[in-house]
Amino acid sequence: MRNIIILLCLLLVFACKSSEKVKPAVIDLATVSEIQESVSYLASDDLQGRDTGSEGIEKAAIYIENHFKQSDIKPYFETYRDSFNHKGIEAYNIVGFIEGNDSKLKNEVIIIGAHYDHIGFGKSVSNDSIANGANDNAAGTSGVLEIAEYFASVKKNKRSIVIALFSAEEKGLIGSYHLAKRLKSQNIDLYTMLNFEMIGVPFTDRPYDAFITGYDLSNMSSKINEYTNSNLTGFSKVSKKYNLFRQSDNYAFYLEFNLPCQTISSCDLSNYDYYHHADDEADKLDYKHMASLINKIIPAIEKMCNTPNKEIKLNNE
Numbered sequence: 001m002r003n004i005i006i007l008l009c010l011l012l013v014f015a016c017k018s019s020e021k022v023k024p025a026v027i028d029l030a031t032v033s034e035i036q037e038s039v040s041y042l043a044s045d046d047l048q049g050r051d052t053g054s055e056g057i058e059k060a061a062i063y064i065e066n067h068f069k070q071s072d073i074k075p076y077f078e079t080y081r082d083s084f085n086h087k088g089i090e091a092y093n094i095v096g097f098i099e100g101n102d103s104k105l106k107n108e109v110i111i112i113g114a115h116y117d118h119i120g121f122g123k124s125v126s127n128d129s130i131a132n133g134a135n136d137n138a139a140g141t142s143g144v145l146e147i148a149e150y151f152a153s154v155k156k157n158k159r160s161i162v163i164a165l166f167s168a169e170e171k172g173l174i175g176s177y178h179l180a181k182r183l184k185s186q187n188i189d190l191y192t193m194l195n196f197e198m199i200g201v202p203f204t205d206r207p208y209d210a211f212i213t214g215y216d217l218s219n220m221s222s223k224i225n226e227y228t229n230s231n232l233t234g235f236s237k238v239s240k241k242y243n244l245f246r247q248s249d250n251y252a253f254y255l256e257f258n259l260p261c262q263t264i265s266s267c268d269l270s271n272y273d274y275y276h277h278a279d280d281e282a283d284k285l286d287y288k289h290m291a292s293l294i295n296k297i298i299p300a301i302e303k304m305c306n307t308p309n310k311e312i313k314l315n316n317e
Contacts, residue, residue, distance in 0.1 A: 030146035030294040032287045038067075038142035039200070042116065043134035043282045050133055051120025052168045053089035060116050060141075061094055064165050067145050068096045071152040076162055084178040086168050093175045094165040098151050100305070102158035110304055111162045111193040111261075112147055113176070114140035115169030115249055125278040134282045135272060139200035140265075141165055143294045150298055157305035159191060166249045176249035180256040192220070192304065192312050193261035195250040199293055200285035201272050208234030209293055210266040214245035218260035218314045227303040232296050238268040260312050266293060 041047075041063060047056035065080045073096040076082075081092040094116070100106030118133025132138075148163040162183075168174035183190070199210065208231050212221040215235040224233050236244075245251060245262070253261035266289070274280040304312065 029150060029298060030143070030291045032291045035142045035146060035290050035294070036282070036287045038063075038145055039134055039138045039285060039287075040282045042138035042141060043132040043280075045130050045132065047132075049120040049122075049131045050116065050118040052086065052091045052117050052171055052174075054120060056120075057091075057117055057167060061092060061167075064094045064116060064141070064145070068094070068148070068163070071149045073098060073148055073152045073163065082164075082175075082179055082182065084168075084175065086171055086174050091167045091175065093167055093179050095179065096148060096163040098148070098157060098161040098163065100158050100160040101155060105158040105306075106160050108159045108189045108191045108310070109162055110157075110159055110191050110301070111164055111253065112144055112196075112301065113164040113166060113193065113249055114144045114196040115166040115175065116141045117167045117170055117175075119170050119276055122276055122278055128278045131276055131278055132281050134280050134285055135198050135200035135267060136275060136280060137169070137197055138282070139198060139285060139290060140196035143196045143199055143290060146294050147298060147301065151301075151305075156302060159305045161305065164249075169249055173249055173252050176252040180252040184256045190253070190257050190259055191310050192259060193250055193253040193257075194220075194301065194304075195248055195261070195263040197248045197263045197265045198267040198272070199265060199290055201267050202286055202289040203266060203271055206234065207231055209296065210234075210264050211236035211239055211268060213239050213248065213250065213263040213265065214254075215240070216315065217245070218262065218312060220260050220262050220312055223304075223312050224297070224300040227300040228296055230296065232300070233264065236268045238270050239265075242269075244268065258314070260314055264297065 050057045076095040076097040083092045121129045122131035166175035221233040248263045250261040250263045
């Protein structure tokens with residue numbers, strides 16, 4: 001009996017050690033410090049408000065390109081730059097590609113996007129006229145960079161992901177219209193497009209963390225909540241009132257592809273006073289909120305990438 005007990009104990013110790021060996025590696029998600037670092041640079045005075053065609057937006061583009069290179073994200077086109085001309089101004093979206101790992105599903109594409117431009121200069125406030133665009137939209141840009149870094153690292157996406165940072169959004173969605181038409185001409189098999197806009201501050205009186213523009217258009221919000229087992233996204237009356245669905249880069253892709261292409265935001269202008277304002281500075285944002293929101297949305301995007309069928313649909317289908 002004693003020998004049996006000793007044998008059982010040895011087997012138990014072996015089992016415990018074996019289980020320790022197969023523990024999955026912990027993947028770092030978005031951190032407060034990384035997001036704050038990105039926003040602080042993109043919204044710094046040195047970039048002069050990132051107006052399309054300016055020296056400041058060139059610096060922002062180089063920053064994004066370097067981030068892609070460090071994360072081993074490949075260019076979608078020959079280079080990262082998707083160039084276009086707007087009223088004689090040379091401009092460019094920055095577009096990266098994370099190929100899916102499934103032989104069939106990798107032919108389907110999910111676009112994750114945000115605009116990285118802003119308006120440059122605005123009305124002077126306390127002798128400061130630089131409209132730094134921290135919340136609009138260094139915040140969304142930094143969030144997309146974190147999402148891109150995650151998927152490039154874990155390589156768990158069966159569907160392919162296009163990471164698109166748009167220019168000339170503030171000129172009338174020019175960059176996203178250009179890219180949407182270009183991708184449509186290539187006849188890509190787009191599944192959905194998820195855009196990030198003004199995620200730098202939280203709501204204090206809502207039962208959700210962020211709203212989805214065009215909420216009633218599709219089942220996007222309900223599927224995100226299902227995939228995250230939470231009430232992460234919801235409906236904004238303000239968004240519907242001002243038709244914010246048509247005011248951001250998701251709209252160009254909706255028009256071209258007639259698919260669920262929508263924006264996630266935690267600011268509908270009712271909870272932030274500095275829209276297109278010189279005081280839209282990096283120190284006005286809540287970085288814990290931003291990191292939390294991005295880390296909550298990543299599992300939903302991962303689920304979108306890996307479901308056998310396209311589950312997010314327009315409500316009229």
